[in-house]
Amino acid sequence: MKALDPAWRARFDPSQWFLEPCEEVGALFGLECVEMLLDERTPWQHLQILETRHFGRVMVLDGFLMLTQRDHFIYHEMLVHPALCSQRAPRRVLIIGGGDCGCLREVLRHDLVEHVVQVELDERVTRAAERFFPELCEANDDPRAELVFADGIGFVAAAAAGAFEVIIIDSTDPIGQAARLFDRAFYRQCRRVLGDTGVLAVQSESPMIHLEVLAGIRGELAAAGFPHVATLQFPQPTYPSGWWSATLAGGSAVAAVPGHAAGPLETRYYSRQVHQAALALPRFVSEALENSAGSG
Amino acid sequence: MKALDPAWRARFDPSQWFLEPCEEVGALFGLECVEMLLDERTPWQHLQILETRHFGRVMVLDGFLMLTQRDHFIYHEMLVHPALCSQRAPRRVLIIGGGDCGCLREVLRHDLVEHVVQVELDERVTRAAERFFPELCEANDDPRAELVFADGIGFVAAAAAGAFEVIIIDSTDPIGQAARLFDRAFYRQCRRVLGDTGVLAVQSESPMIHLEVLAGIRGELAAAGFPHVATLQFPQPTYPSGWWSATLAGGSAVAAVPGHAAGPLETRYYSRQVHQAALALPRFVSEALENSAGSG
Secondary structure, three states: OOOOOOHHHHHHHHHHHEEEHHHHOEEEEEEEEEEEEEEEEEOOEEEEEEOOOOOOOOEEEOOOOEEEOOHHHHHHHHHHHHHHOOOOOOOOEEEOOOOHHHHHHHHHHOOOEEHHHHHHHHHHHHHHHHHHHOOOOOOOOOOOOOOOEHHHHHHHHHOOOOOEEEEEOOOOOOOHHHHHOOOOHHHHHHHHOOOOOOOEEEEEEOOOOHHHHHHHHHHHHHHHHEEEEEEEEOOOOOOOHHHHEEEEEEEEOOOOOOOOOOOOOOOOOOOOHHHHHHOOOOOHHHHHHHHHHHHH | OOOOOHHHHOOOOOEEEEEEHHHOEEEEEEEEEEEEEEEEOOOOOOEEEEEOOOOOOEEEEEEEEEEOOOOOHHHHHHHHHOOHHHHHHHEEEEEEEEEOOOHHHHHHHOOOOOOEEEEOOOOHHHHHHHOOOOOOOOOOOOOEEEEEEOOHHEEEEHHHOOOOOOEEEEEOOOOHHHHHHHOOOHHHHHHHHHHOOOOOEEEEEOOOHHHHHHHHHHHHHHHOOEEEEEEEEEEEOHHHHHHHEEEEEEEEOOOOOOOOOOOOOOOOOHHHHHHHHHOOOOOOHHHHHHHHHOOO
């Protein structure tokens, strides 16, 4: 269809590319690959690790790109730091999913944190991360870290009220197994475990192409008893549309200027100014979210 | 390389997709196409208009996607409104390039504007926009608008000192013909034409994958005598990395809180808050820009 650069088109060998279609919007994203490092059927999903030409190693689950070594820092920092920095004393943190351990590492940058539990369903994801993404797992031996391989929903249901100040939901897209991590029944359990002052952070898809999913997540959070909900947006070049979001929810205000310790954190994307700026949603996004809130 | 979803892979017919490789980072972006509407060799470039399945019509120049009907508003609003809103009285505006007329339309939303000149090298681009993107050209008949088809560099060189309050450079990437729009000789002429209080806005590529290009643009602007330079970033889902930037430059401060008229503007992305937020650069971007400023 694109007539130009026939030389490139002739050279193009789809078998040498990781290709991820986003069928609902007729878009395609690809990364040139050098080598397949791991190709494993775990009890839960299809796990692949590829070496790309310019984005380092990438992790793929069921055909969807989860992270690249080049740009994952944006996602991990923006899912973790706004939540922790909005808390006065984030001592006990729970991560649901996040088997690549990237969120865990960011959480452990906070000196105030005393205990982090990461509850990942698929142990093979973490084992692959330890082997192929050692930088993400560099904090796994921190005595404050506890790795649990179990169903996050069961874990939260069994946790005591007020057991955590922060819960981070680092899940795959809301389809299949992960869909249950996006509904009000689960969020209601999170609300109970966080008490009135804790904060929940959930990856909430693309503000561009999943706006109705984002609105749905916010609606479920409100229905679960979180009176305060705030969405932050940030670029994520290797996710569909290159643009992603995280949503915070709490019994108390969550969209305040960041609190205790944004300054000394070692980050590449996050800063106090970036946190504040990420809360300023484009007009078409905030209008869509207001409208859906009004109707729900 | 990606073993999963063999069904999709078997279905995938590259000839039905617009595919744009970004060879320097080994990435690929694609949009599923329905029909080629125009395929023309103009005196200056290869111009194609395609109907896509979910992004509306798209314009492609020399194989690079210039705009889609679905997401161009972000780019056009963020290249135009921060510059005009930073001016107390943006009466006379010059657009260099911008043949699709998307910037022109945004400029004409400002009631204070009395005269806009759009200087596009390739008249065929504007004729194609009139035919296939009528919504972008809806303001072309505004009596304040003047369309000139000529070389922007010659136009600026011939313009009087202080002739414009705002210059917007809506160019293609800094290669080929367009490279001359990114150097200090041209910027120096812009500086003269803007006087001490005018503002220049230039599209300045991706903060992620063209960070050295962005740093170079800022360096050339400084070398051309603009003491104040500020970069804004925003998502642009169909450009490489899905993340883009615009850089403002002026003899006076350009990064202040927006001025006269951000409120009543009819926009989908831009707002006063979004303007302010777009100036908050992620840590790795601001550090890279500071370092290059220090060394140049």
